[in-house]
Amino acid sequence: xxxxxxxxxxxxxxxxxxxxxxxxxxxxxxxxxxxxxxxxxxxxxxxxxxxxxxxxxxxxxxxxxxxxxxxxxxxxxxxxxxxxxxxxxxxxxxxxxxxxxxxxxxxxxxxxxxxxxxxxxxxxxxxxxxxxxxxxxxxxxxxxxxxxxxxxxxxxxxxxxxxxxxxxxxxxxxxxxxxxxxxxxxxxxxxxxxxxxxxxxxxxxxxxxxxxxxxxxxxxxxxxxxxxxxxxxxxxxxxxxxxxxxxxxxxxxxxxxxxx
Numbered sequence: 001x002x003x004x005x006x007x008x009x010x011x012x013x014x015x016x017x018x019x020x021x022x023x024x025x026x027x028x029x030x031x032x033x034x035x036x037x038x039x040x041x042x043x044x045x046x047x048x049x050x051x052x053x054x055x056x057x058x059x060x061x062x063x064x065x066x067x068x069x070x071x072x073x074x075x076x077x078x079x080x081x082x083x084x085x086x087x088x089x090x091x092x093x094x095x096x097x098x099x100x101x102x103x104x105x106x107x108x109x110x111x112x113x114x115x116x117x118x119x120x121x122x123x124x125x126x127x128x129x130x131x132x133x134x135x136x137x138x139x140x141x142x143x144x145x146x147x148x149x150x151x152x153x154x155x156x157x158x159x160x161x162x163x164x165x166x167x168x169x170x171x172x173x174x175x176x177x178x179x180x181x182x183x184x185x186x187x188x189x190x191x192x193x194x195x196x197x198x199x200x201x202x203x204x205x206x207x208x209x210x211x212x213x214x215x216x217x218x219x220x221x222x223x224x225x226x227x228x229x230x231x232x233x234x235x236x237x238x239x240x241x242x243x244x245x246x247x248x249x250x251x252x253x254x255x256x257x258x259x260x
Contacts, residue, residue, distance in 0.1 A: 067150060085156060110142050117142050207228070
């Protein structure tokens with residue numbers, strides 16, 4: 001079937017988008033959305049780019065656009081999964097440009113005039129020292145803004161986060177003069193939740209992954225215990241507001257049981 005020309009499709013999509021948004025008024029929506037920005041390189045190949053960094057650049061620009069959509073939808077927190085700890089094992093010729101684009105994206109997000117409160121989560125000690133400092137400095141400028149809370153996961157792994165949370169809990173207990181054996185005896189879920197990279201985000205309502213893949217790949221393993229999942233076939237740079245609104249509609253139609 002032949003597609004309509006772009007100049008015809010856009011107005012039609014705009015009308016559909018408005019109608020779809022109107023149907024969501026008053027319906028339940030997630031408070032915390034985690035999204036896996038997957039398929040940047042595949043999008044670049046599909047678009048005919050010989051430089052795959054163009055996929056990451058397009059993906060970075062889409063991240064800011066996505067945060068605007070979440071703000072308009074009244075979502076309170078977003079976690080963007082940009083780089084896993086496994087990705088740090090990629091060849092230097094791939095990893096170096098990707099980290100540079102992530103730095104640029106974080107700086108663009110934090111430098112915007114939107115009231116977003118941004119923090120970078122993950123094992124920043126695994127990143128080059130200068131990169132970690134730039135990311136920390138960029139996010140420090142947004143402290144106290146009070147708007148949409150944005151966690152940007154860089155060098156992040158869900159299993160590593162849980163291990164680090166346990167270590168942090170014991171370190172804090174010992175530093176306060178406590179007995180490790182006593183903590184081990186009473187250690188529970190709350191002890192881990194309080195020591196996550198972003199302890200105020202210990203639960204996630206909704207996780208979206210683009211590119212058609214249907215797995216978590218270590219993303220928010222602790223926080224996603226009762227999260228709803230939504231898989232999208234398109235690559236991240238091609239993700240549209242219509243796709244976002246459809247995802248929110250899908251969430252609104254689900255009955256959340258929280259394991260009961």
